[in-house]
Amino acid sequence: MTTLIKLEILRTLRNRRYLFFTVAYPALMYVFFIHAYGAANQAGGLPVKTYFMVSMATFGAVGAVLTGSAQRISLERKSGWTRQLRLTALPGRAYTIGKIAASAVTTLPAILVVFAAGAAQGVSLTAAQWAGLAVALWLGSFVFAALGVALGYAAAPDAVQPIVMIVYMAMALLGGTWFPVSDSLEKFARFNPVYLYNHLATFTRPGQSLDTVAVAGLGAFLVVFVIAAAALYRRDTRTA
Template identity: 30%
Template sequence: MTTHTQHHGPGPIRERRTGGPLGLMALAVLTELRASLRTPEFAVGAVAIPLVLYAMFGLPNESTLPGGTSVRLAMLVSIAAYGVVSLAIFVFGEDVAGDRGRGWARTLAATPLQTRTYLAGKVGDAVVLAVLIVTALSLLAAFAGGVELDAGSWLALGATMVSAVLLFSPLGFAIAYLARPRAAAVVANLIFLPLAFASGFFFPLGELPDVIGTIAEVLPTFHFGQLAYRVVMPDGDVEFWSDTATRPLWIHAVWVLGYAVVLGAAALLAARREAVTRRG
């Protein structure tokens, strides 16, 4: 795809190659990724905090579950889920809300750049960072914790974790458009930390009060965790770790996807309402 610039003077007409829609999306991803990496407290924190949590809660535990799963592997799944889900919520929540607060979203609306290209940049940025988180945690678990999986299981676990970027981005967008821009970070923390705690990402649900287990049954993070545990753990160990009977995988998938659809619709309605308000 080539765009032509108007030419009013002597000399050849210069052409600017955009690479078409895919080229623009790739450029948007690269731009967002560079912006994230230029913010050390965000990029380093996104990867470092899950590593620190795993080093604190996973590596010291040498126990084995009744079915033979090491607690270090179970904690790897839990902390990886925490890291990737939090990344999705904060990239799409706090970051997009910041763009709204700075007027960047309004500026983009006045340009030929389509909203889907802007969102593709956010998605690509989050996917790359999610891969970094999962890879770093997996290397730490394998080399420092002695966690052993076959290549297929490592890849399946990684793919499951990276899918959380898409599954939980609607929650981030809902926060970005329903909360005030300056309050989005606080709202994201107030929502995500209880979700992670009540879903057993920090401590097994069996070690928490029964009321937490009851609440967990209706949380999307809990159901995502159940999907992730089942990738690398037998059902018996998942039941022991989660203190709940296993269910068919499709039930957990419906819960997670249902939340994504409802929250995505809420974010879309809020974004359209804001656009109408700006035009009106």
């Protein structure tokens, strides 16, 4: 499993499309959003520069693991690589966990580059807040890595990409990525993992602590997505 994780990480970091769309693109979008908001100084209870730094970091992280893992799995299924792996001593649970772990590790560049852009634009956080936010967003990305693996096995290989993009954009649109969620939508957004993911940053507000409800919600989603990924992998094994 360790070898598989290393290979997956190296393969991802060598992908130029990954480096642009999940590392550089969110940072460019961050600069666009803070200039588009102009004189507005608050968004979702946070300074505009901080709010969109978090939302673009989560946008890049979700994109890195959701589209990356699902599309790689679809290609592996189509080429027969997954079938070859099943002939090795690698157990199914190790394959699933390895895919999730490798995908989540590759989110760090996406998060850190946006953080660097935020710092350059004047986002002011304490050292503990910077470190805590980076750790919270990285750990939260495991939820979407598990979802990506599940989606990679949920549909036929040729249909995975459009399905992932629809799920990805819908969650981002209703999860506060592009704009703060209004009160009328918030009761529905609480069932959206992207909304909960963005809420991990609330402890950076003065007098606020880590949103334990968001943490619990993401934990529940992680369990559901891991179980779904394992079940879909076993289903694919039976039909292969």
